Amino acid sequence: MPGRSKAPTLRLRRFATRLRELREAAGFSPMEVADLTGLDRATLFRIEGAKVRPQARSLRTLLDAYRASDEDRAELTALLKAAAEETWIQTAASLPSQYATYIGFESEAEGVRNYEILAIPGLLQTESYARAMIRGTVPDVSRDEVESRVAARLERQRLLARPTPLKLWAVIDESALLREVGGRQVMHDQMIKLREAAEEPNVTLQVIPRSAGAYPGMHGAFVLLEFPGEGHDVVYMEGSGSDLFLESKEDIARYSMLFEHLRAVAAGPDATRTLLAVAQQNWKEGRHGP
Template structure:
């Protein structure tokens, strides 16, 4: 879905000031067909893409990139079996997570999904207002655990997490579940490619009060994407000015947070206190 969405955006950019109806008429298509492609509601065949590229006359680099996006948009993704249990925005979130080379995450209330234990994840998922049956909770938990394999791919993404101290104190699933989750965090803090920092209560007010978010970076050839959390699945932000605001907020959080060694010490003390 992420590749299809990106392809649609690129095609819309190449269309420029031309009306959709004008381009569709040149190709013998309905305007709705072109609209569905541009809004990622449907994929595009190789033949249709080549016809569009002849109309738009993009650069060689444009053509190569769009062909690759179209190919990726048709690939059956590994999380397809779980799609029925999650909303479409989450589907895109997983796609971006799987493709990112750098993931920067700020979490205000709970441990990030990539670092959760299965019992902690299930406790978080079960309190969701839209989760109404055990099977949905089970499938969402399984998906969350499967997502964690992104950290073991070759090469793995760089994961930088700033975690509010409250997440270390909140007994999600009960005290024993939190104790095991804190132990998992301690282990994760020692993994290559993982930078884990805790923002202590003493840090006071900061630039991202009340909103958790993730920044996905893909390298120089592709624009970053931000996913911000809300109660109905979150929102994807791609506008450069929006992304810049979130990058600056994350930099502020990282400056205010404890160092990596100080974070590790705090996590260890918290684990001991939990028994």
Template sequence: MASAASPTIRARRLRRELRRLRDLRGLTVDDVARSVGWHRAKVIRIEQGHSGIAADGLRKLLDLYDASSEERDALTSLARQARQKGWWSVYGDVLPDDYVGFEAEAESISTFQSLHIPGLLQTEEYARAIIHAGRTTASKDEVDRVIAARQARKILLTRDAPPKLWIILDEAAVRRVVGGAKIMSVQLGRIIEACQLPAVEVQVLPFAAGAHASMGGAFTILDYAEPALDPAIVYVDNDTNTLLLEEEQQVSRYKLVFDHLRAKALDPDQSADFLVRISAELQD
């Protein structure tokens, strides 16, 4: 569970390389579909990550693209790794998207949260309160599985080389009393403790800062150790939808937004003091 290797990342590398080889050969999606006897939609699904590729299909594409022996070996290995299961696969019923797979191998995670504490720093009691509020018809077993999945995610913060975690919290996220004063006070204490970790930075964006660059809501930027192989991605999510952004222009825009938020937020030391004050208010 603590391993950083992610089949989700390997699958992304594979589809990016297949697209690169197609472009290098000057072939269109329709050219590929006609040559290998597929519907063009299948080629698109493979290149966009909506469908996996079987070993026989991969061989057909590599033959068509006249791949070198080194490229064949590398891409065949990637495909084999992409078919493996990450630890999160056992929670597929409560972790419906690929986010955890992309998160697992990130070198840095930069997130802005406007309404709640991010999952990696949530206490179990806070998480239960959030889940009960959002899943009013969920059974106890379902809630327990969501909690177990969130607890498992936290392993990446204690591994030998944890990702750099930079969190910006809107004041609303730390002021909203989730689960009652006691649960919220403990939750704020968890964030204050995390501020002491060398790989974690927390900033609070106070109400007094006024309008800011992400009034539209929360997002997370994932950066990787080898950006040439694994370019950064952005996740924009809400309760009903998750959007993965990979285009360089889109990612650059969100990185600029994050820089603006960092500039407007309290610095990490001021933020820790701010959280201490709010926690003390809850205990009065």
């Protein structure tokens, strides 16, 4: 069973990165900082690794040692304060740590670009589809864990309805519309939810039809999380053994370009609505084969 722990939020990771950058700009090694400030070196590594939040007094000591500017002090203090704010996901102890980390990032994102091959994106799943998907793909978890994950998935969807809603651009391979998950009625209801989501102003939905043949991206699904500011976007890929987070500029650029290719291959939003309507009718009538 994967380990559980509170996930570092994006704010804490930004804080840790900025603090490390200030140390490096001051020309200090971690050992030199430990000698200069009396702060335990292991503690400093944990702070810079976004494993722990420093006390306000420790932060002032470090900023004094780095001769940080008033602007840098204000930025780091604000980030530390924001990182201390507990969100719902940090209290969900039953969720695997990597999944909790992803949800924490997602809750702070302003935009999500999601490409899926075999499944409906989690932000657009019905409760019944989510439950059937989790039971089918993670067969070794308990019933309580299944329900915990379903609840988390439904809670995530609230991001699409918050005052400043999350912007979602989802590209889905048509095979996800044809794969029977949970039964015909579940799939029929899922198509209705997709059609409703496609009408929302903050949601763009495209389906790649089977007629597209082979195309870039067929090797695996991914999510590109977009955050305010520059240089903080994250690519997330879920794996059977472990999840992968990519944050380098090169990776972000590569997956951004890949998503552009996927958008070009996919049917446009209007044609996608037609595909969804056909899929809904086919599931209703039992005509969902190839």
